[in-house]
Amino acid sequence: MRIGELATRTGVPTKTIRYYEEIGVLPSPERAANGYRAYGPAAIERLLFVRDARTTGLSLTEISSILSLRDQGESTCNHVLGLLETHLKEIDTHIESLHKTRQQLASLTKRARRLDPSDCNDPHRCQTIAETGIMPTRRRSGAKHLHAAPSAHEHN
Template sequence: MRIGDLARASGLTTKTIRYYEQAGLMPAPPRTPGGYRDYPAEAVTRLTFIRDAQGAGLTLAEIRSVLSLRDSGQAPCGRVTELIDQHLSEIERRLVELRATREALRGLARRAARTDPGTCSQGDICTILTPAAEPRP
């Protein structure tokens, strides 16, 4: 199948598929006499896998590492499990961070509600965002 067919079958663009080849995620396929890429049916599986793995939050570099294990004949389960766990803790970390940012922003919003646009025009650029004096509630 040609790259356009593969694009339709996988839901990606031809650009993206060529990019994946260049990035080492897709092997270079054989060519037709005219120089067109000629993909086997399994290419769809591989692209679908890449999409699924991306959906799970893996980066292309990580996906490449899984695929190259696979390509060397090994079962990538261990690596995949490791990556999933890594991303889980990364997400936990980001959740904690985001919650902290949310609390900080809520504090600022409270301060903003109390701020008089008339008073705020002294010297400072904006008293809402200056972390100086948030009075203890």
């Protein structure tokens, strides 16, 4: 089958299929006499697995490690279990962090509703957030916090 049919049967775009070939997640197929890719039934199974594994949050590197074990005829169950357990712990940590952030935002919102808008006359200071002690002072890499001063590049 050609790449368009493979894409239709798996729901994976042709561009993604080509990318998966490029990085080795999907083996390069044979080429027909006209130069078109010619995929066999195994490509469908492999792409469906990759698609489903991506929906669980596994990275392409992790998926490649699973496929490598499978290609070598080894059992993947314990490896997959370990990856899933790791992702589950990461998600639980993220949910906990989001819950704390939500509580902080709810507290700030409650505070903002109690403040008198006529007292908000300093354009350089937000009384809703300033000096509340509610928001944490630590910064996570890549994260922007409501209480953080803008960096120089954010003014542009």
